[in-house]
Amino acid sequence: MPDTPVPPAAAVRIEAEGDRCVVTVGGVWSITAAPPVWLGPPPGATGIALRAADLGRWDSSLPFFLAGVRRACCAAGLPCDDAELPPRLRDLLAQLETVQAGGAPADRTDSLLTAVGLATREVAVQARAILDFVGECALSAVRLARSPRRFRWADCAAEMQQCGAMALPIVSLISFLVGVTLAYTGAIVLRQFGGDIWIADLVGLSMVREMGAVMTAVVLAGRTGAAYAATLGNMKANEEIDALATLGIPPVQFLVLPRLLALAVMMPVLALYANALGILGGLVVAYSLLAIPPTAFWVELLTIVDLSDVASGVIKAAAFGLIVGLAGCLRGLQAERSADGVGRATTSAVVTALLLLVIADALFAVLFNVLGI
Amino acid sequence: MDAPAHLSPGEIPAIAAEALDCGYEGKLVLRDVTFSVAPGEIFFVIGGSGCGKSTLLRHLVGLHEPRRGRVSFHGQPFTATDAAGRRELLRTFGVLFQGGALWSSLTLRENVALPLEEYTPLSRRERGELAALKLAQVGLQGFEDYYPAEISGGMRKRAGLARALALDPAVVFFDEPSAGLDPVTSRSLDDLIRHVRDTFGTTIVVVSHELASIFALADRAVMLAREEQGIIAAGPPAALVDSPDPRVRAFLTRTAPA
Structure with missing residues (x-):
């Protein structure tokens, strides 16, 4: 060659x-x-x-x-x-x-003062956007309540399946492990005072009043809220939301309310299920670590957990469901029309949901304390 | 005031835009845009990339509120009207978006049937039959139960057109109908647009920079330019080729400006 x-x-x-x-x-x-x-x-x-x-x-x-x-x-x-x-x-x-000769690339970074000013204004803009969205959802819900035939029940049922039944494996695992962790942590202190049996009180009350609802909400914020933001963000990028608007169909009525209702209904159900799994986790630890018989654990649990505790958890879970749904849908509808915009909307949906969940949980704690629940 | 040349004396335009200022997020894109479209006309909005064609369309169909000026359909004011009046007018026009904008979670039949569900008292079965008829009119017979992700880009546009025609609108807007299509599919979509106008007398507004479609379809066109932020020429495409403005001639003859 x-x-x-x-x-x-x-x-x-x-x-x-x-x-x-x-x-x-x-x-x-x-x-x-x-x-x-x-x-x-x-x-x-x-x-x-x-x-x-x-x-x-x-x-x-x-x-x-x-x-x-x-x-x-x-x-x-x-x-x-x-x-x-x-x-x-x-x-x-x-x-x-x-x-x-054109010189160096333009410096587009903001000064510290400008950045602080813009961020402050953004907080106000976002707070207003959330309030506007909540108001719009409330008005749409009232309109739909007057003519329920227009509500997309089939979409709502499909969303219930997605955010409820499909979330069972991850909710099961997380709740069981939370119950186990609570029991182990509590056992360290309670054993020192010979109060092993009170592990049932600790796990039962923590799960029913707090951890069941909160952990389910955190799981669904990452799973369902992010999915809502990605779905609606993609629909916006593909002009599907515009297509609804040009037909005079409010996107909130068509896309948001079925999802909100699905989460508001399924979250309490999942929270009750999470309570049961968490208590089971505590029971397993109590039996294996502290040799407390399951019947003793159960009897002790019933002395401390009453219906008002369960109800407070369920009420919180319903509110958390609405918060996760609102954050996901709002961020999805606000997404920029690009792949990057959809990604940011998804992240923002989770962060917004977690922030609002913590605020709401604190408000509920104060409210229940005032009401003596 | 005399009627514009494309309207008969006393004829009410299908669409009238008067002194429109259009823009987004504090940025003015178009200013003082005025034109009218006669009933049954195929009207093109043309111009280079970034001149504001799609912006104008989004303001015409109510996706954005103009900062100034007004839009009316068949003499009925569209801008600054109450929600009920606007919803009533929305029923009279259809929009085909650039990518078809079909709702991905619904089948083609459900996509076309949704406007019928919103605006008509038809039963579920009747809505399904009418949707199948609309899909057949755009050549999609047999694809009724496909999801948008299962069909090609050209078919998605056809299905989008079937949805836009679901309520037999008096006006249909097209945003870049040829974008992303091969020449043959693009030509067949052009034929379909003409067929819709000829069969139903529908007024057609097309935003495009596809020269073949402009010369094949347009009765009249307006050309937008970024520098003027508005209309720089209006008339039938054949007349625009001889426009005194070199940018218009360059655009329509596909030559680089001097």
Whole structure:
């Protein structure tokens, strides 16, 4: 097989021609190869002429090199003549010098004060958006209550299946493990006082009043709330939401309310299920670690947990369901029309839901305390 | 005031836009846009990328409120009207979005039947039959129970058109109907648009920069330019080719501006 000829590397020849210096470029110029070294105009030269000879394939590296030569001439106060360069190369060189004269890229970062101001304004804008959205959902719910035939029951049932039954495995695992963790942690303290049996009180009350609803809400914020934001965000990017609007169908009525209702109904059911699994986890630890018989655990549990405790957990779970649904749908409808926008909406839905969940939980704690529940 | 040349004396335009200022998020894109479209006309909004064609369409169909000016359909004001009046007018026009914008969780039949469910007292069976008829009209017989993800881009646009026609609207808007389609599919969609106008007398407004479609379909066109933020030429495409504005000539003859 014949050898493939190796193309000559980029080369620069510097020659004197009368008073001036001629810089001749040749060979193959590639942006990925190291450029030839240029040490500046030779001493005594009164000007520089640029030429090309035996020039092979060249790319942006050549005009870049020549622009550097011209800059050096300019700095030394010498004229630089490019008239003998090929016209295409000359044009590119002129274009490059125009771009270089354009200065550094614009600094688009905000100052600290501007960033703080914008963030503060954003908080107000977001708070208003949430209130507007809640109001719009409430008005749509009232309108639908007057004509329930218009409600999309089939969509609601499908969403219930998705956010309820399909979430059972993850809710089971998390709740059981939360019960186990509570029991282990409680056992450390209670054993010191010989109050092993009160592990049932600790696990039962914690799960029923607090952890069942909160952990289910956290799981559904990551699972269902994020899915709602991604679905609605994608629908917005594909103009499906616009298509609804041009038909006079409010997106809140068509897309949001079925999802909200599904979560508001399924969250309490899941929370009750989580309570049971969490208590089971506590019972297993109590039996295996503290040798408390399951019947004793159950009897002790019934002495402390009453219906008002269960009801408070269920009420919280319904409210948490609405919060997760609202955050997911709001962020989805606010998403920018791009893949990046949908991704941000999904993240934002989870963060918003978690933030609102914590605030709501604190408010419920105060409210139940005031009501003596 | 005399009626514009494309309207008969006393004829009420199907669409009238008067002194519209359009924009988003504090940015003005179009200013003082005025035009009217005669009933049964195929009207194109043309211009280079970023000149505001789609922005104008979104303001015409009520997805954004114009900052100034008004839009009316068949003499009925659309902007600054109450929710009930607007809903009534929304029933009279259909929109085909660039990608079809079919609801992905519904089958084609359910997509077309949804407007019927919202606005008509038809039974579920009747809605299904009418949806199948609309799908057959756009050549999608046999695809009624497919989901949008299971059909091609051209079929999605056809299905989008069937949905836009579900309520037999007086006006149909098309946003870049040829975008992303091969020449043959694009041509068949053009034929379908003409067929809709010829059969039902529907007024058609098309936002496009597809020259073949403009010359094949348009009765009249307006050209927008980013520099002027508004209309720089209006008339039948054949007349616009001889426009005194070199940008219009360059656009319609696909030549680089001098």
